Amino acid sequence: MKIVTPEQMRQLDANTMNSGIPGEELMLTAGEGLASAIRTLASNHQLIDSPVLFVAGCGNNGGDAFVAAHGLHEDGWPVECWLACPESKLKGDALIHFKKMKKAGVPFQALETSEHWAHASACGTDAEIVIDGLLGTGAFGELRGVIADAIAFVDAQADRALVVAVDVPSAMAVRADLTVTMGLPKVESVQSENVDFVGNLEVVDIGIPVEFIEEADGDSELEFIHPSDLAPLFPRRPRDAHKGFFGHVLCIGGSKGFSGAITMASRAACRSGAGLVSAFVPEAIHALVAPGVPEVMVHSCMPEGQWTAIMAGPGMGRSATTREQVLHLLETSKVPVVLDADAITVLADHVAAIAAARCPVVLTPHPGEFAALFGLKVADVQADRFGMAKMAADKLGAMIVLKGAGTLVASSGRPVAVNMTGNPGMASGGSGDVLAGIIAGLAGQGIPPFEAACAAVWLHGRAADLAAAEKAQASLIAPDLVEKLSEAFRSISCR
């Protein structure tokens, strides 16, 4: 999906209104989309009917919040709206929707001075979901008046409640769990330095005509991984399909003491729709791996097979044997090869072998593995994630999945794709192994490797978000991601 600047979005909104859709209606669609996202968030977190506080500014960003507050109030939720300006400052579409909200009986109060906000901060709120509708794409210059106080108040709620930003986190100074953006994602929201403010990023279709979007310039170097782009990758399975339709994936990895990594990776490949999955593990751990994954054919000698994708690395160890095996794969494979973890690190002095491979290669480094591969410092990688991913893809002729919040997928000659699903609960051992298995599972059933990597990072993050909502980020473990993959798939496919 295209990513735009605030100016480009304003132009798209204006063109849409000129084409006959009134601003009031656009705002209604935006606000309804926001309400729907809040309902889903609350439902996933078992917070249905919990108090929701809307904090609104005097512009159209506040207008979206009024529509959503009104909608949830009609559903019977305990909703309240705090206005960070006098009522008399509201105008246009926002005023229209404010009046409707007020008429419907949504409790509201105007907090017009810093003293009001100091009092609000001292008293706090019992709301478990707080909505930031203070500033959107119309923000400019230094923060003026009480908006700074209101922003500080909302940001402080992030320490105890779920925070949802409307369109963009206000002045990029509110730490949101979820940003519900209108129309198209905005450039600032996908920049690496802002991941802690934006949280997950969801897009509301506000009815901008497709031809206007196609004509818009947008960012030519970046694209946003959106479920609507992924759905076509998973067409209806023919009724008479059999396992041979969906490929045979080989997963190589594991070593003494590290049997879990390959177990999780190969199970993730199965859960991603591969027809058959085989694993090749050292003899020493065969008896540990095999019973854990009855759906996988586990071998302790290199098996023969008509592989459609090969994945190597999880738990493999950084030995000379690993290096030899990985170099052999790169030299001989004709099918997509996904390299993760140790299979990446052992190539530090052999990057030329990646460039020389004749098969599609997908590398899934976390910033540490990326730094090790190129002899860089992790801080330098993180300081320019976009540039680094692009550089690696150009240099190695491989697809690079640079992991971490705001995972990037880069391939030479095309825009870098950015993913905004996932959460810090994934910062625990094994999460990456699951991702490598998903990519291989998807590539193995014939999805082109770049698209497979994009779909995999989205599904992986989505599974983690569903799991965290149910079990809490702190107690998330990698097998939860595999378990929640089914539900993640449901978000892009009804079957």
Ligand SMILES: NC(=O)C1=CN([C@@H]2O[C@H](COP(=O)(O)OP(=O)(O)OC[C@H]3O[C@@H](n4cnc5c(N)ncnc54)[C@H](OP(=O)(O)O)[C@@H]3O)[C@@H](O)[C@H]2O)[C@@H](O)CC1
């Ligand atoms: N019809 C549409 O186009 C659609 C728009 N949509 C929604 O509208 C949003 C854009 O709305 P917008 O243009 O009204 O701007 P918005 O972000 O609400 O802020 C403007 C207000 O903030 C104030 N302000 C600004 N900077 C400030 C600062 N530094 N410090 C303090 N105050 C500051 C400024 O006050 P001023 O000081 O200028 O009086 C002004 O009143 C967009 O993000 C989306 O959510 C959707 O509904 C889809 C349809």
Ligand SMILES: Nc1ncnc2c1ncn2[C@@H]1O[C@H](COP(=O)(O)OP(=O)(O)O)[C@@H](O)[C@H]1O
């Ligand atoms: N804060 C975070 N936000 C989003 N995703 C995260 C976060 N922390 C980790 N992840 C994801 O979890 C996975 C961790 O992978 P990795 O570091 O290789 O773990 P392991 O080696 O233990 O399997 C990656 O896909 C990464 O993008």
Ligand SMILES: [K+]
């Ligand atoms: K906002």
